[in-house]
Amino acid sequence: xxxxxxxxxxxxxxxxxxxxxxxxxxxxxxxxxxxxxxxxxxxxxxxxxxxxxxxxxxxxxxxxxxxxxxxxxxxxxxxxxxxxxxxxxxxxxxxxxxxxxxxxxxxxxxxxxxxxxxxxxxxxxxxxxxxxxxxxxxxxxxxxxxxxxxxxxxxxxxxxxxxxxxxxxxxxxxxxxxxxxxxxxxxxxxxxxxxxxxxxxxxxxxxxxxxxxxxxxxxxxxxxxxxxxxxxxxxxxxxxxxxxxxxxxxxxxxxxx
Amino acid sequence: xxxxxxxxxxxxxxxxxxxxxxxxxxxxxxxxxxxxxxxxxxxxxxxxxxxxxxxxxxxxxxxxxxxxxxxxxxxxxxxxxxxxxxxxxxxxxxxxxxxxxxxxxxxxxxxxxxxxxxxxxxxxxxxxxxxxxxxxxxxxxxxxxxxxxxxxxxxxxxxxxxxxxxxxxxxxxxxxxxxxxxxxxxxxxxxxxxxxxxxxxxxxxxxxxxxxxxxxxxxxxxxxxxxxxxxxxxxxxxxxxxxxxxxxxxxxxxxxxxxxxxxxxxxxxxxxxxxxxxxxxxxxxxxxxxxxxxxxxxxxxxxxxxxxxxxxxxxxxxxxxxxxxxxxxxxxxxxxxxxxxxxxxxxxxxxxxxxxxxxxxxxxxxxxxxxxxxxxxxxxxxx
Amino acid sequence: xxxxxxxxxxxxxxxxxxxxxxxxxxxxxxxxxxxxxxxxxxxxxxxxxxxxxxxxxxxxxxxxxxxxxxxxxxxxxxxxxxxxxxxxxxxxxxxxxxxxxxxxxxxxxxxxxxxxxxxxxxxxxxxxxxxxxxxxxxxxxxxxxxxxxxxxxx
Numbered sequence: 001x002x003x004x005x006x007x008x009x010x011x012x013x014x015x016x017x018x019x020x021x022x023x024x025x026x027x028x029x030x031x032x033x034x035x036x037x038x039x040x041x042x043x044x045x046x047x048x049x050x051x052x053x054x055x056x057x058x059x060x061x062x063x064x065x066x067x068x069x070x071x072x073x074x075x076x077x078x079x080x081x082x083x084x085x086x087x088x089x090x091x092x093x094x095x096x097x098x099x100x101x102x103x104x105x106x107x108x109x110x111x112x113x114x115x116x117x118x119x120x121x122x123x124x125x126x127x128x129x130x131x132x133x134x135x136x137x138x139x140x141x142x143x144x145x146x147x148x149x150x151x152x153x154x155x156x157x158x159x160x161x162x163x164x165x166x167x168x169x170x171x172x173x174x175x176x177x178x179x180x181x182x183x184x185x186x187x188x189x190x191x192x193x194x195x196x197x198x199x200x201x202x203x204x205x206x207x208x209x210x211x212x213x214x215x216x217x218x219x220x221x222x223x224x225x226x227x228x229x230x231x232x233x234x235x236x237x238x239x240x241x242x243x244x245x246x247x248x249x250x251x252x253x254x255x256x257x
Numbered sequence: 258x259x260x261x262x263x264x265x266x267x268x269x270x271x272x273x274x275x276x277x278x279x280x281x282x283x284x285x286x287x288x289x290x291x292x293x294x295x296x297x298x299x300x301x302x303x304x305x306x307x308x309x310x311x312x313x314x315x316x317x318x319x320x321x322x323x324x325x326x327x328x329x330x331x332x333x334x335x336x337x338x339x340x341x342x343x344x345x346x347x348x349x350x351x352x353x354x355x356x357x358x359x360x361x362x363x364x365x366x367x368x369x370x371x372x373x374x375x376x377x378x379x380x381x382x383x384x385x386x387x388x389x390x391x392x393x394x395x396x397x398x399x400x401x402x403x404x405x406x407x408x409x410x411x412x413x414x415x416x417x418x419x420x421x422x423x424x425x426x427x428x429x430x431x432x433x434x435x436x437x438x439x440x441x442x443x444x445x446x447x448x449x450x451x452x453x454x455x456x457x458x459x460x461x462x463x464x465x466x467x468x469x470x471x472x473x474x475x476x477x478x479x480x481x482x483x484x485x486x487x488x489x490x491x492x493x494x495x496x497x498x499x500x501x502x503x504x505x506x507x508x509x510x511x512x513x514x515x516x517x518x519x520x521x522x523x524x525x526x527x528x529x530x531x532x533x534x535x536x537x538x539x540x541x542x543x544x545x546x547x548x549x550x551x552x553x554x555x556x557x558x559x560x561x562x563x564x565x566x567x568x569x570x571x572x573x574x575x576x577x578x579x580x581x582x583x584x585x586x587x588x589x590x591x592x593x594x595x596x597x598x599x600x601x602x603x604x605x606x607x608x609x610x611x612x613x614x615x616x617x618x619x620x621x622x623x624x625x626x627x628x629x630x631x632x633x634x635x636x637x638x639x640x
Numbered sequence: 641x642x643x644x645x646x647x648x649x650x651x652x653x654x655x656x657x658x659x660x661x662x663x664x665x666x667x668x669x670x671x672x673x674x675x676x677x678x679x680x681x682x683x684x685x686x687x688x689x690x691x692x693x694x695x696x697x698x699x700x701x702x703x704x705x706x707x708x709x710x711x712x713x714x715x716x717x718x719x720x721x722x723x724x725x726x727x728x729x730x731x732x733x734x735x736x737x738x739x740x741x742x743x744x745x746x747x748x749x750x751x752x753x754x755x756x757x758x759x760x761x762x763x764x765x766x767x768x769x770x771x772x773x774x775x776x777x778x779x780x781x782x783x784x785x786x787x788x789x790x791x792x793x794x
Contacts, residue, residue: 129381129442130378134372145723150376153364153365158305159306161445164597164598169294172293180774181774183742186771203725244444247445248444
């Protein structure tokens, strides 16, 4: 059923797109479709990276993961909620899971700080709306990438993301960085940024910085498409939830509860 | 031809100069925005589109409403629109020009704007919006220009212009539908996630556009004593009222679905806009004003006597214009971000630089519209 | 239609507009390019020595190629690294390099002011690479020590 839905949506988009493009020349239309990341959401790669956040292990008051990430990625701290940039942070559980009855479903309390970051969705709505393919889903591992060289700063992706995972550089980023990490670029003003699942280091078999920095072992990173991976075993043996599952974006970040 | 748009009395020259000054002030603040970034606006991480995109959305509607003059005149041969159609087309040209400027003002990296063409992405609605708006401004300009030229020379309208006129009809519906799709296809933004977004956009456009045109033509009449057919004014006002009635009807549909289904996500933004949410109610007075003015405007103009009294008709048009401007030009876009995807209420306050830039863009739009209107009037008088 | 006097006015206006709009271009062609600059040979030698010490035969490609095409190469790299996840460059000699402006190029050419800026400034180009990519010297101890190492070789 689910598979059918996906195929239908893909077919529908293609048909309507092709119909609309006919005026611009059929062959061109096919070329544009074939070349783009437009189909990426449906790709069946061997690897689909994901993360499991064990909310039972995550320690209250600890922000090691966020500090490590923000330090390594030169994420600025502008000391202002308006211009705020964040890749990974803690948010009261009630904000992440809004449709629970916290009086009765008491596995965790409403105000318990939960970790949140980009979900690297299987069907990312941010990717669908980007007019320049400055954000796209990488075919070989499912990471939702950002090209800061190409982003025009229209912020359509921020409107489209149902998780509030994206930040925009309203202010000059370097002014908000206390200690620069020379191994990773900063961003330029006027582009959108977000978590990249530490794309720059995981190629060498390393875990993302947030996972590395967690002393409680609350974070597990791995391949969701490999049934023998550690993350899949965790998800098999523990009850888990994901954010706003009803929207069909299919997040790759799971919460063990 | 265009030089005729600059010929007028001293009052007209002062008007143009004033607009140029407001535009210059806007450009000054835009330079500052380029220098300091969008941080000088009221936009934030939670409310990532603000006054610029709101105005853009409203003005696409104004532009699309030109079709309400083109259809009666060209499809139904309603000859009384003879003199007025071209003003609708000029209004569309000015409105789309402002749309483009508002988009440019909103971009974080405007110098990379051509990336949209360099990396065409048919899956993105914004890509299509840019295409249809560019096409629409071109069509209206070419049609308007050639119509006026043929009036001036007394020759028939060239044959190739007519097809363009007919293309402009679905195209006008297209620009506002595509603009509605910018909003109506986003998961997690429940105020926008409604199938009647495009119909609502069109309905409010067919109210706000004619209202704007009625007001402009009234100003033209008062300042230059140039008058269009009174019957055209009367028909235009009827179109406006129908548009507004349908708009109010559609809006109430949203209320029914949200509140009868009792789904929190669907209710929350409407609650914020009309009653306030979690103690935040900055937009409430505006939105209520919009609702009251819109309803008063419609009820007033339902009476033929009122419509036939010029002052009252213009008052009604003004009420409807303000009502739709607040609704679409403020509440719709900003409201869509409240509450945020994390369920929090962050409010939006426009900043002085942002307002200056916006006024500057409006001034450029008014300047363009003034010159085109004036050119038309001067040419018609010289025939 | 246009009368003669308005034609002159219009064309003057158009000319002034075009002149202003294309000013950056003319500025570069006729004004900036007149400024001579010297090929900075001196500060390439220590970089070469540093590369050799680290087991490479020299720069990734020969000097003529790099002078003429480094911007194209970097542009190509950035697309491949960011968009295609291809992070290793194999040069004409079969040596492998990490495609990285700061991690590879500037490790040897560690003095950005002398190596990059001196030409860019006199040629009137302002690449925005360094708005984001962090150059070592002023920022980190680690790179400072590398820079010192190079100065010692000198």
